[in-house]
């Protein structure tokens with residue numbers, strides 16, 4: 001196939017980096033090498049039927065998604081000599097919010113990155129909901145300083161999420177609702193365990209894997225004026241957004257397999273159930 005030919009012509013080894021935007025339903029994949037985009041795909045992970053045997057549906061979905069991601073990444077490895085995989089583990093880096101120490105390379109861009117990290121955290125913490133009214137449906141979010149930036153600073157306990165209109169009202173003193181600055185920053189447990197779990201599982205298979213965060217992807221995408229899409233995010237996750245792009249990309253929709261015979265289907269369910277139970281037991285013993 002053409003991709004392999006291109007590689008045989010080159011008499012040097014080169015890094016081929018695969019970025020994956022591991023969304024829960026939509027996946028973007030992008031492989032880049034030698035200054036060119038070599039593979040670009042958007043995948044819709046199939047909606048699954050409910051397996052009643054399982055204790056929780058959520059748990060089941062998590063396992064299935066993690067498997068779907070691993071399968072997709074393995075597929076790309078079959079056609080390209082991938083030397084590095086990069087995935088996003090979360091939209092923000094909680095460690096950087098707790099200990100905002102800026103050093104080295106990040107110093108110059110520190111403020112912009114730091115703020116986008118905090119913004120992504122506030123979006124998550126306030127659940128993508130304007131805090132002025134529970135009924136507010138606006139999605140044009142802005143981060144509001146409860147006390148002014150000058151007196152209150154940029155700590156998360158002085159910030160909350162408002163829509164553009166309610167933010168303006170708050171700034172003008174017209175908002176009826178009053179916000180009180182949080183007493184201290186409280187550590188919370190997060191969140192997106194699927195992506196962290198996926199990262200650990202992938203690391204066992206592909207040791208040369210690294211992680212990134214959604215806030216970085218977002219800055220890189222905007223800086224390169226790329227419209228938001230899963231394949232563009234995958235490109236930015238890979239860290240080389242200025243490469244020569246492919247003029248087309250794969251759109252993959254997972255189709256439900258034909259009905260297996262009953263025995264096989266039951267075996268599958270039983271197999272997955274046992275795996276999950278085993279995990280639960282391990283977790284309990286670990287506590």
Ligand SMILES: [Zn+2]
Pocket residue numbers: 130131132133136137138162163164165166
């Ligand atoms: Zn609002």
